[in-house]
Amino acid sequence: xxxxxxxxxxxxxPTKKVAAKKPALKAKTSKKxxxxxxxxxxxxxxxxxxxxxxxxxxxxxxxxxxxDVQKVILEALHREEKNTxxxxxxxIIKANIELAKKKSQPLCQDTGTVLFFVSHxxxxxxxxxxxxxxxxxxxxxxxxxxxxxxxxxxxxxxSGMNIGAGHPSxxxxxxxxxxxxxxxxxxxxxxxxxxxxYSLPYTPLEAGRDIDGVRKVILDAVHKAQGKGCGPGVxxxxxxxxxxxxxxxxxxxxxxxxxxxxxxxxxxxxxKEIVNTSNKLGIGPMGFGGKTTLLGCKIxxxxxxxxxxxxxxxxMCWAFRRQGIELGDKNQIKKWLY
Amino acid sequence: xxxxxxPFTHEQVRDLKVGDMVLITGKLFTGRDAVHKRLHDxxxxxxxxxxxxxxxxxxxxxxxxxxxxxxxxAAGPTTSIxxxxxxxxxxxxxxxxxxxxxGGMGPKTLAGCKEYGCVYFHAIGGAAQxxxxxxxxxxxxxxxxxxSPEAIWELSVTEFPVxxxxxxxxxxxxxKIEASSAEELKKALKE
Numbered sequence: 001x002x003x004x005x006x007x008x009x010x011x012x013x014p015t016k017k018v019a020a021k022k023p024a025l026k027a028k029t030s031k032k033x034x035x036x037x038x039x040x041x042x043x044x045x046x047x048x049x050x051x052x053x054x055x056x057x058x059x060x061x062x063x064x065x066x067x068d069v070q071k072v073i074l075e076a077l078h079r080e081e082k083n084t085x086x087x088x089x090x091x092i093i094k095a096n097i098e099l100a101k102k103k104s105q106p107l108c109q110d111t112g113t114v115l116f117f118v119s120h121x122x123x124x125x126x127x128x129x130x131x132x133x134x135x136x137x138x139x140x141x142x143x144x145x146x147x148x149x150x151x152x153x154x155x156x157x158x159s160g161m162n163i164g165a166g167h168p169s170x171x172x173x174x175x176x177x178x179x180x181x182x183x184x185x186x187x188x189x190x191x192x193x194x195x196x197x198y199s200l201p202y203t204p205l206e207a208g209r210d211i212d213g214v215r216k217v218i219l220d221a222v223h224k225a226q227g228k229g230c231g232p233g234v235x236x237x238x239x240x241x242x243x244x245x246x247x248x249x250x251x252x253x254x255x256x257x258x259x260x261x262x263x264x265x266x267x268x269x270x271x272k273e274i275v276n277t278s279n280k281l282g283i284g285p286m287g288f289g290g291k292t293t294l295l296g297c298k299i300x301x302x303x304x305x306x307x308x309x310x311x312x313x314x315x316m317c318w319a320f321r322r323q324g325i326e327l328g329d330k331n332q333i334k335k336w337l338y
Numbered sequence: 339x340x341x342x343x344x345p346f347t348h349e350q351v352r353d354l355k356v357g358d359m360v361l362i363t364g365k366l367f368t369g370r371d372a373v374h375k376r377l378h379d380x381x382x383x384x385x386x387x388x389x390x391x392x393x394x395x396x397x398x399x400x401x402x403x404x405x406x407x408x409x410x411x412a413a414g415p416t417t418s419i420x421x422x423x424x425x426x427x428x429x430x431x432x433x434x435x436x437x438x439x440x441g442g443m444g445p446k447t448l449a450g451c452k453e454y455g456c457v458y459f460h461a462i463g464g465a466a467q468x469x470x471x472x473x474x475x476x477x478x479x480x481x482x483x484x485x486s487p488e489a490i491w492e493l494s495v496t497e498f499p500v501x502x503x504x505x506x507x508x509x510x511x512x513x514k515i516e517a518s519s520a521e522e523l524k525k526a527l528k529e
Contacts, residue, residue, distance in 0.1 A: 089501070106398070107411070190463060226464075277526045280526065
């Protein structure tokens, strides 16, 4: 236990610095400091504090739900009728969110697939960064922020440290900014198992290759999931792409804030429609029956081949663990992204 | 809100109906995939499960190095449907009175509940901290060779919150909601 406390203190350090600096930071200064990031790479201890920043990111992601998610959960609680099992479930969910935050303990014992999305400037060393992420994941597992959750698919052996082929899952994107942004999502097995991929036309629903066909299969996926994905949940959807790209994009849609509005008008409308109609199905929290089945839906489209028309759907449970950080010049946490 | 207090009996659980919100006080035995498979393969349970409740849960347990005392850090339910092939037989063979899990179970288990006087309690998925707080002590651990999440943990709990979603009278909230939401879906797809 004593060891744990010390480690926590170390991990907290960078955030404290940020908090102190925050008011003084202006847009201009932030640009200046990020330029230094690229130059500062040669400094020996840079990556030491990067590991601490990443452990802090994992800890917060595992134990604290982002504000936009908490907001829709509270709204869902108030919507349910009093003295129903649905309201009962939502009240326990609310209490769990508060307790996990207070204790800095995992919201859910299934800390899920560890998915990193890193946006970085040109000239960034991905190999080095990957090693730092791996170190941070091992540390976070030792500290109990992550469960031992990585199993060799052939031997059934648990690596015990969440490291192995494909684990953790890291997606790199180069962007035009000078800063490094690291987003993290922890996605549990229960909700991952109810994800679905449809190929249009889909005869059982008479779903054709148009927006109405897309709507039909998304609603079908919500029905098939019932309460098994620990609803009320949030959908990330990709229309088009190949099978692989479609699923990855559907997960990246879950990086959007729940309250944002899609730039594409037809998709913004579809997102709204899916939430409204799903909530009329009466599946409710945990599948107990009730008013809230979905908390949100985020959709994007990728180009497809003339021969293919996939709709890929990722379901995220109510314990929607996602957070992100912008790194400062010493790889400290400069800003929280959600 | 109903209360179910140890020692449990088949008569007690037969009184429970789908939709009842219940607070359980007493003993729970965790058991998930590997335990069910092993029992089903004919291995005798290491502890008498007569009139006991099995909890589908792979808890996070820490052992104090000095005192050797176990503490449950997180203990939400895991998806129950994976035990569907085994659950009814476990009810029959070992005389359990209840199962706690999440997501519900299928027709074989529902029939087993009716025949052997058993209920399925739904705990709130993801609520690992609230549920861990209801655990007062870890009283024993069996079959640790299966690994910590898969072992049988004997737990004492106070007012552990659950909802009856499958009762001993053949009723299942899960099949009811699945059917009613299928009707609504049909309407929505015609719009």
